[in-house]
Amino acid sequence: MPETEDSPAFVVELVANTRRLYVYISTLLPVPGEAEDVFQQTCLALWRKRHLYSPERPFLAWAYGFARNEVLRHMRNARSPLRYLSQDLLEEIASREEAATPVAEEARRTALDACLEQMIATQRALLQRCYQGTESIKDVAVEMRISPAALTMRLQRLRHALVKCIERTVAATEQTT
Amino acid sequence: MAGDVPFRATPCELPDADSPLSRLVAVVCxxxxxxxxxRHLEKLLRDPEAQQAxxxxxxxxxxxxxxxxxxADEQPWLGHTRLGSAAPARRMGGFWSRLRGLKWRDVAFTPLRESVRQWLSAAVAFIRQPVTIAMLVSASFLLVALNAAAHLRVQHVESSAAPSCSRGRIVAQISGMHEVKWRYPATAPDPMLGITAETILxxxxxxxxxxxxSGAKAIxxxxALVVVNDTTAMxxxxxxxxxxxxxxPDAIDDSTHAKSPGPAEIKPPFIVRTPWAVVRDLGTEFGVAVSKNGPTEVHVFQGLVELDHPEPHGNARRVRLGPGDNVQMDGRGAVRLGVAGRAGRIVRRLPKARDENEPPDWIEAExxxxxxxxxxxNGPLAGATPQDRGGHGMNLWNxxxxxxxxADGELKAGGGMAMIPFIPEPGVVYRLAVDLQVSTDDWRWGALGFLNDPKTQSFASLPGGCAWMGQRGGHDPERGDNFAFGGPGMIARLASIDDLYGRHNRMVxxxxxxxxxxxxxxxxxxxVAWFVFGSSPPSITFxxxxxxEGAAVTFDNFRLAVCRPKLNATKW
Incomplete structure (x- = not known):
């Protein structure tokens, strides 16, 4: 298939699935900052191979293959602590993540919006501040006059509460539908 | 495609927030x-449930x-919002900029390049029209004016919200500490400095x-992990x-409040937020207990509080609690009313610091x-049991x-009370002690103390013992560890005082x-604990x-003594 004909469909799919692709990579590479590079490498790899893409195929399944390869490549080369995880385990986790349906993902995302809304403003602000990545956990902890470990656990408690809220909200939505 | 599969939520069994898996997720993230x-994570993730979590x-x-x-490769031409909604756009901006850096032979980009060139030619031809130039100039002026207005507005808001000093606004002060151990001493708040908003304790x-x-006091x-949010919120x-x-009180629908407050007297409510509930204090005294793995509890000692909590289907529900009310909520939003739990036993007053110049309560020699x-x-019971002996001297055992x-030089009991009539005189100090052991390995207990009602004949009954303490057979996560009561009734119960089991000397x-x-x-x-009675002395008679009931308790070395030291009366 000539390149000039397949590119628009590819771009449309890429743009439509950017978020899911990023979330997939970041789920496998939760260490802050690591997902960014791998995400961009994946996009480039997809762009280079776009002539292989057929609109009849599910784009995301095709893109996940690229992303998975980039993640594994990153883990082999980088100084990431994730290199201590075995490839088998990572592939198992990746397969689990790929099995998630878009509908379920969308439900979770909607639930996350609702749960963030319900959150106490100061908790949400702390979460947002730490996730922006413009300050290190250590810097934020020093400013808050607590240890980085305390802040880390505090963030985890917030994540814990959010995950529980998401599950509860999704289950409630499922019941009503 | 996977999207064809019907939607089905798959909730997983989450580990506790403080579990090893949760801690590892925290450090990884x-x-x-x-x-x-x-390596530890690798081991844990071999379990499919752990993987799901x-x-x-x-x-x-x-x-x-x-x-x-x-x-990191943020693009300067893309907008920045404090809510961070531009983050995804920036991320893609990074991708497109990388794409631009590639050589054309690497990326066959000809069609797109041609399209852009044609679009630019058409745009330049359009802009050269005089009408278009006039419209663009007007629009530019308008944009500059709007931008300046917005900028001024933002400056005004930010300057009014700015704290008065770089350390932040002081909202509270540490006014007392008792046997405090901070988890991270290096970052513990300095009691000499005030507590600023959003300080974590x-x-x-x-x-x-x-x-x-604001005048509120909290113990x-x-x-505990607590954040001081503001002058009226934590x-x-x-x-x-x-x-x-x-x-x-403002807007409290309670006819017992005879006085109608003026507007100047109204203070905002004090708010305590827990992970899934918000407690609004409407002028009262209450306790909140949030356990790591268990439920959140709220207990009202006096006055009224309002409680907002989520229900299982996600809506918020508001309930109003009065004196003595106790509510227990779990993480799923389930609520149980009237469950007496830890919140009712929260410490309400700091122990009084001992003054070095103050004379001691007790002088053993005297x-x-x-x-x-x-x-x-060879003691007063003369080898008999309390029920057989029926008393000693003028004092009959009840x-x-x-x-x-x-047996074996000890008094054993499997349920019941043995009491000696006793009316304390004012102005002295009494000590009642016994070596106590509960051989069962559960919540059952043995106890000693002072009793105020001969008809009740039980420390635990209402109204029951005044100033009594007990020891359980073993740890009980629901009822707490060992306990002490000051006055009669559950409200006088002090927090779990220790986790000593086996044989120990207990003294009131x-x-x-x-x-x-x-x-x-x-x-x-x-x-291990203390209690101060009200202004009217309790009517102790035993x-x-x-x-x-059901416990196997052993008592030894029963002793009641009095000290009449020439001491100054303790001020309370």
Whole structure:
């Protein structure tokens, strides 16, 4: 298939699935900052191979293959602590993540919006501040006059509460539908 | 495609927030994981349930990164919002900029390049039209004016919201501490400095009293993780907090409040936020207990509070609680009313600091023994059981339950009470002690203390014992560890005082000096709790022992003594 004909469909799919692709990579590479590079490498790899893409195929399944390869490549080369995880385990986790349906993902995302809304403003602000990545956990902890470990656990408690809220909200939505 | 599969939520069994898996997720997501952490994680993730939980956390982490994270290769031409909604656009900006850096032979980009060139030619031809130039100039002026107005508005808002000093606004002061251990001493708040808004207090043990600038007082009982949000708000992630807030009630629909407050007297409510509930204090005293793995509890000591909590289907529900009400909520939003739990036993007052110049309560050399029995046969019971002997001297034993026996120089009981009539005189100090052992390995208990009602004949009944303490057979996560009661009724119950099991000496000291009587409780000679009675002295008429029904309790070295030291009355 000539390149000039397949590119628009590819771009449309890429743009439509950017978020899911990023979330997939970041789920496998939760260490802050690591997902960014791998995400961009994946996009480039997809762009280079776009002539292989057929609109009849599910784009995301095709893109996940690229992303998975980039993640594994990153883990082999980088100084990431994730290199201590075995490839088998990572592939198992990746397969689990790929099995998630878009509908379920969308439900979770909607639930996350609702749960963030319900959150106490100061908790949400702390979460947002730490996730922006413009300050290190250590810097934020020093400013808050607590240890980085305390802040880390505090963030985890917030994540814990959010995950529980998401599950509860999704289950409630499922019941009503 | 996977999207064809019908939607089905797959909730997973989340580990506790403080479980090893949760801790490892926390360090990984914060970029602080070590090789050892990762090896531990690898082991844990061999379990499919752990994998599912791990994915739930990292998926959320990924979503939050997508929403908020600012990529390192941020593009200056893209907008910046404080809500971080531009983060995804920046991320793609990074991708497109990388794409531009590639050589054309690497990326066959000809069609797009041609399209852009044609579009630019058409745009230049359009812009050259005089009408277009005039429109563009007008629009530019308008944009500059709007931008300036917005800028001025933002400056005004930010300057009014700016704190008065760089340390932040002081909202509270540490007004007392008792046996405090901070989890991270290096970052513990300095009691000499004020507590600023959003300060986190991570308390490993002990009590901290905070006095807010609003007039509220809170006692935090460690272990606890608490955030001081503002002058009238705090957040309890874990631990126990009691709050006293003398607030003139506003909009309280309670006819018992005869006085109608003027507008100047109304203060905002004090708010305690827990992970899934918000407690609004309408002028009262209440306790909140948030356990790491268990439920959140709210107990009202006085006045009224409002409680907002989510219901299982996601809506918020508001309930109003009155004096003595107790509510327990679990993480799923289920609510149980009237469950007496930890919140009702939260410490409400700091123990009084001992003044070095103050004379001691007790001088052993001056003490006079009223009753001593080591149960070897040569004491007041003369080798008989309380029910057989029926008393000693002028004092007859009152006995309930027939399960009393003497063996091996000890008094054994399997349920019931043995009491000696006793009316304390004012102005002295009494000490009632016994070596106590409960051989069962559960919540059952043995106890000693002072009793105020001969008809009740039980420390635990309402109204029951005044100044009594007990020891359980073993740890009980629901009822707490060992306990002490000051006055009668559950409200007088002090927090779990220790986790000593086996054989220990327990002692209750009743100090009748001064206008307000005081009780102190000792375990193996160490003071573990105290209580101050109201302005009217309790009507104590007995001292004695009790074995909980079903327990196998052994008592030894029963001793009641009095000290009449020439001491100054303790001020309370």
């Amino acid at each position: 914060s970029g602080m994981a070590t090789a050892s952490d990762m 791990y994915l739930a956390f990292t998926r959320l982490h990924a979503e939050l990164q997508w929403r908020w994270r600012q990529p 991570d308390l490993a043990a002990g009590l901290v009293e905070l006095s807010f600038t 935090i009982e460690g272990p 957040q309890v992630d874990v631990g126990g907090v009691s709050v006293r807030y003398d607030r003139t 003490a006079e023994v009223i009753c001593l029995d080591r149960f070897h046969g 006995v309930t339950g027939a399960d009393w026996a003497l 000291q009743l100090d009748t000096r001064g206008n307000r009587w005081k009780a102190k409780f000792f375990a193996d000679g160490k003071e 001292v004695g022992l009790e074995a909980c």
